[in-house]
Amino acid sequence: MPELPEVEVVRQQLKKKVIGKTIAKVGVLHSKTVAHDEKFAKKLQGRTISQIDRIGKLLIISFAGESDLFLLVHLKMTGQLIYEDSKGKTSGGGHSLTKADTEELPGRHTRTFFTFRDGTKLYFNDMRLFGYTKLATLSQVEKARASFGPEPISETFDAEWFVKKVRERKAPIKGVLLDQKFVAGLGNIYVDEALWRARVRPMRRAHTLTKAKAALLAKFAGEVMRESIKVGGTTFQNFVDTGGENGNFSDYLKVFGRQGKKCERCGGVIAKTRVAGRGTHYCPSCQK
DNA sequence: ACTCTTGTTAAAAC
DNA sequence: GGTTTTAACAAGAG
Numbered sequence: 001m002p003e004l005p006e007v008e009v010v011r012q013q014l015k016k017k018v019i020g021k022t023i024a025k026v027g028v029l030h031s032k033t034v035a036h037d038e039k040f041a042k043k044l045q046g047r048t049i050s051q052i053d054r055i056g057k058l059l060i061i062s063f064a065g066e067s068d069l070f071l072l073v074h075l076k077m078t079g080q081l082i083y084e085d086s087k088g089k090t091s092g093g094g095h096s097l098t099k100a101d102t103e104e105l106p107g108r109h110t111r112t113f114f115t116f117r118d119g120t121k122l123y124f125n126d127m128r129l130f131g132y133t134k135l136a137t138l139s140q141v142e143k144a145r146a147s148f149g150p151e152p153i154s155e156t157f158d159a160e161w162f163v164k165k166v167r168e169r170k171a172p173i174k175g176v177l178l179d180q181k182f183v184a185g186l187g188n189i190y191v192d193e194a195l196w197r198a199r200v201r202p203m204r205r206a207h208t209l210t211k212a213k214a215a216l217l218a219k220f221a222g223e224v225m226r227e228s229i230k231v232g233g234t235t236f237q238n239f240v241d242t243g244g245e246n247g248n249f250s251d252y253l254k255v256f257g258r259q260g261k262k263c264e265r266c267g268g269v270i271a272k273t274r275v276a277g278r279g280t281h282y283c284p285s286c287q288k
Numbered sequence: 289a290c291t292c293t294t295g296t297t298a299a300a301a302c
Numbered sequence: 303g304g305t306t307t308t309a310a311c312a313a314g315a316g
Contacts, residue, residue, distance in 0.1 A: 001294060057295075076295050077312085128312045130295070171306060179305095180296080188294060237293075237315095277308070278294070 002075040004057055004151065004185025005228035006239050006247060010081055011054045013242040017083050018122060022048045025115040033111035033126065035134040043069065043135060044114070056148045056184035060141060068138045078109075079124065079131030083242040086119030091243035127238065148184040152221035153229075159218040166206050166214050173209065174202035175276030177221065186221060189234055189256045192281045194221040196255045201287045202275045227252070255281040 002010075026041035034040040047069070051062035061071040073081065084090050084105055106113055109125045112133045116122075124133050136144070150157055162183070169176045176182060177191045186194065195202050197220035200213055209217070228234055233247030236257060240246060254264060259272035259281055268285025 003295090074295085077293085078314095127314070128294095130312065169305075175306080178295090276306095279292080 001077060001187055001189060001236060002057060002079065002233075002239050003187035003190050003225075004054075004153065005190070005225045005249070006233035007054055007057045007059060007075060008229050009233045009241050009247065010075075011052050011059060014059075014081065014083070014122075015052050017120070017242065018049050018116065019052065020048065020050075021116040021118060021120065022046065023114050024117045027106065027113040027115075028111075029106060029113075030111040030129065032129055033124065033132050033134075035132060037135060040112075040135060044071070055145050056151070056180050057187070058144065058148075060144075070136045070138070070141050071133060072136050072141070072144065073124070073133050074131050076126070076128075076130035076132075078127040078238040080126070080238070080240055081242055082123045082125060082240070082244055084121045084123065091245075122242075147181055149180065149182045151184045152218065153185065153225050154222075157218070157222060159215055162218040163211050163214040166217070167209055167211070169206040171206060172203045172275050173200060173206045173217070174278070174280060176206045177217070178276060178278070183221070185225060188278050188280075189236065189253070190221070190224055190228070192256045193224045193254060196282060196287060197224060199287050201284075202280045202282050203273075204288075255283060257281065 023044050023046065026044050028034055028041055047066065048064040049061060050064040053060040057074065059073040061073065063069060082090055082105060105123045107125060109127045110123050111126050113121055113123045166176060174191055174195065177186050192202065194217060198213060198216040200209065200217060228249035231248040232241060232245065233239060234249040235246035236250060255270050258270045261270050263270055263283040263286060266283065266286040268283045270281055271284050272279060272281050274280060
């Protein structure tokens, strides 16, 4: 489940590997992944990657000398971007990939791929077909950007604004934090982890939070994601980085996937329930 | 055979 | 018009 930290890890790695490279060939193995754009490959051929941005969980790729054509990449649930050098090797050996994908790329779940003039390649794998690699105009990109709220990891994130706004909402705090147009980047894992750090129950209605609790949430939402980026993100099911490697933040999860185990902070038993339509993990003893 | 997994969006209710 | 809830999407794991 790639959330902001995982997408940021991929972005940082891709910046080092493909900026300045020119696309020689594009493979489209599944039409849905490119929004059924029949000219997808043709439009990208000969383009040189100049920039890779991210807003929330969305990657925005720009091309040199082209102001009205962008490539949007969303990993959704099971998307992976795998880089392969000119000898056909992924840096991590691909041992984290599914068997079919490990043996050779393109694999069973490869949906699109890009071959650069220097012989290196970038593969987009996506088992469940929710993700996409699709083209967009400048106005479409601007519209997409405008649909996201501020990111808690940002140095300019306004905690006072957050405290004020979050206390105007009546839904369970978990649902509010998952709302990308309110704040961008949190998904199911980091919401549960941020709530644990702030000692707030996921089902608690947002407007019942004290200002102090809301301020703690603003702080921890950013903190937990920044820490994860430093160690390569979280691999829970499908996420791998561009070298096929797992993320290491899985070792630092305090509640997500730990139902039935002891809370490291208070010794209570971690519970799992459903909040805002999602599997939700929390400690009933120390989260109030 | 059935349930569970989740990021996003559309639709409907309020 | 904004907020909230629910279902749908898809395919694999158990």
